[in-house]
Amino acid sequence: MTHSLETILEALQATFPALSLDTRAMLTDETVISVPGDVLTEVVGELIESFDFYHLTTITGLDTGEGLVLLYHFWNIHGLTLYVALPYTEARVPTLTELIPGVAMYEREIHEMLGVDFTGLETSAPFLLPDDWDDTLPLRKQAVESEDEV
Amino acid sequence: MQTAFTLLIFPGLGFIVLCAWLFDWLDRRIIARFQGRVGPPWYQPVADFIKLLAKEDILSTGINPALSTALPVLSLASVLTVSLYIPVARTAPVSFEGDLIVVLFLLSIPALAYFLAGWISGGVYGILGANRSLLQYFSYEVPFLMALSGPAILGNSWRIAQIAQQQVGTTWNLALQPLGFILAVVGLIGKLKRDPLDIPKAKSEVVGGSLTEYSGRKLALWHLAMDMQTVLGIFLLINLFLGGTSASPLWGGLGFVLKALGIVLLLSTASVLYARLRIDQLANLGWRVLAPLALMQLAATIWMGG
Amino acid sequence: MKSDKMIIPIGPQHPLLKEPIAFTLTVEGERVMEAGMRMGYVHRGIERLAQERSYVQTIHLVERVCGICSHVHATTYCQGVEALLGLEIPPRAQYLRALLCELERIHSHLLWLGVLGKNLGLDTIFMYAWRDREIVLDIMEDLSGGRVSHAINVIGGVRSDVDEAHCDEILRQLDLLTEPLARLVGLVEHERTLKARTQNVGHLSLEQIRRYCVVGPVARASGLDVDLRRDMPKAPYTDLSFKVITHTAGDVWARTLVRMQEAVESVRLCREILAQLPDGPISVKAKRRVPPGEVVSRAEAPRGELIYYIRSDGSEKPARLKIRTPTLTTLITLPEQLREVNMADVPAVLSGVDLCIACADR
């Protein structure tokens, strides 16, 4: 009973007017929906219950020079990505661990690498980085540039 | 002079150590051949022993040095005294009524020494290995003792030499008590912690079991004690079940060697065929399967031997 | 025996683990109460390194994410970059890539079976499985020159070709492999002690699989009928017929069966690929600069769904490379699987999920 993508987009548009559906499809059969940060948990909840998009493949965090971007890749025969843009200063997103228990690992990694803090996620222990890491954020743009000059 | 010879050379220390190395090499070779490999050269156990003797002997903190050296020596000593009572070429240096019970007691000292070694080592794996060796000891010891007391009842004497003597010429105890022999072999595998039942020293679960902290000379003594226990266990089974050494010197000696190799082959195939059992599976196998069988076997021998 | 809580470290160095990862199990008596996990011993910052290397150099970096499934990583990465470039690679190259992917699946499953046997104390299965695996390694070495890391992929196709005699040689070696593989599958199915050690151990229900988004053989063993080769077919798989193997028991025993039958299925698939191998060129010229864009490329690695997210900003170096390997999803479920498990079952559970820490830590 996989709904076709269009029905899902209309349904989401109806329930979340604030959603700007710039559905610029990625090259390989992947539709992208940009979602504001605060309404993220409701959108994901909706996706899982009514459209059976339970499978969150991963969260990609990237630094586009102007701000941070989080991509939540979902998959159910077709790919669906939620695009969440965040300013550098106030990079805060609610955690999804109640909806998808396994997501803590992806969130802790992004917290370590990019500095996005997920409200409600305990991030005391380092996840991938060594214990004695001098907490520069490795995947931030300026970290990479500084590496080249030196 | 004659007793010095028998003590130190023939059925005593020299012979048993050589047999230990030979059987260890044979065992590793047979297992390798089963797995399609070539297996170690003949001098491998000797090389391992000498190398371990020459290695540095690290004592990790928190271990009581006197006790940790005493344990391997104790288990080696008890295994050596066992070699006095087991007749090899029809002569046992010391033989008296009831030496079977002494042998069984002496054979269980290394198991307890192994438990104590793990207990004092303080390391997590040591304690875990020690707990498991104790659990395993309880589950195989009772069926093992009952299986070995079958021939004693049949030959109505507790003297190994006499039990062996009665079987010469007449039917072996193996024919009369096949079930007893199988239980004894399973008990022996449990006592020697060999492959299907090597739970206390399972490499993948408890690293080295009680021997994780041992290195150098003490480890060499442990390995030697283990190998000698294998040899003496096999000799014990031969005397009780397979008729010991028969009358004619040539045929008797050859027969003894063949029987010993047969049991080594049996032990090696067992270790190749079966995956390691879990400790609770072993306990439940020991008490739900082996013990009742041993009881049945005993009842049959009493009713038959009477 | 004191039965208070004991902390057992299955530390970075342990015979059970080929690679460093630290589990801390709190054990009461013989029962595991709580399982903690510390990863990161193998974290080499590959995603960070990829941003400083050109697209061509990143292929060699990406092949060394994991030593067992290096070809699948390179294939997924190249497919992503080719999609960014808008390149259509020749069908022969697609078939050769799929051939090596399937060979790598067989070698990975046989390797896993050996490790499971070794951890359960049955060294014979380890020796037999790895001896038969050598045949697969020989085929891969003839094909690409490398036993483990093949470097056969270039952006735009494949580096080395297969002529007629070579095809027959591979087919002959595949026939050489089928008989021992069938014997191994038979041995695994009828071995009582192995079954006793793996049945209803490390159980994962279908509901748990869906909640934790688990992928690959571990999910298929619990009944989740998902296989990217069939659900999102890339070029050669569209006209290859193969069935997805699923079981419902969801324990280590079902995973053994799924993996072994998948290996047998992959041998059949290799033959089919070789039979339908189209002729033609094996690679297409690719430009050095990749036009800006972003792509998510997915593939079915031996352990499950593998994702590459590549974002390019028009320069020679990828702006962002995100790799999500299948082992991460099974690692998430491990603390759940290990709870309430008998201490002696820990090896079966840990080797049942086929951990590849190098994949997970990147």
Next chain:
Amino acid sequence: MVNWARRKSLWVLHYNSGGCNGCDIEILDLLTPRYDVERLGILKEASPRHADVLLCTGPVTRQSRDRMRRIYAQIPAPKWVVVIGSCGSSGGVFQGAPSVMGGVDQLLPVDMYVPGCPARPEAIIDAMAQLMEAIA
């Protein structure tokens, strides 16, 4: 005599300090029927106390640095260190990564380097053979 024994019975302990497990598989391959190092007297041991040779693979990541020093200290003398694969020798393809320290020789005195990515089983056996000659 003692040197002969040391040469003929090398017990090996394997530690992967951050590699891609290509070399680890080749080390495990040594035990299998085709290469079978048990005929040379080489056994793979589980506890550092029982080992003679430490086989290290992979570039040393900062997380596994002190663990590696501890393992090296736990092995009783005489002990040797053999580095397998180019990652262990020089950091290999992961050189320059922030969390990678590069070769093993920055940490432990290394006796033998085995090149290759991953090093072939024959190359590892050849290294062990040369180590045996070095011991005599």
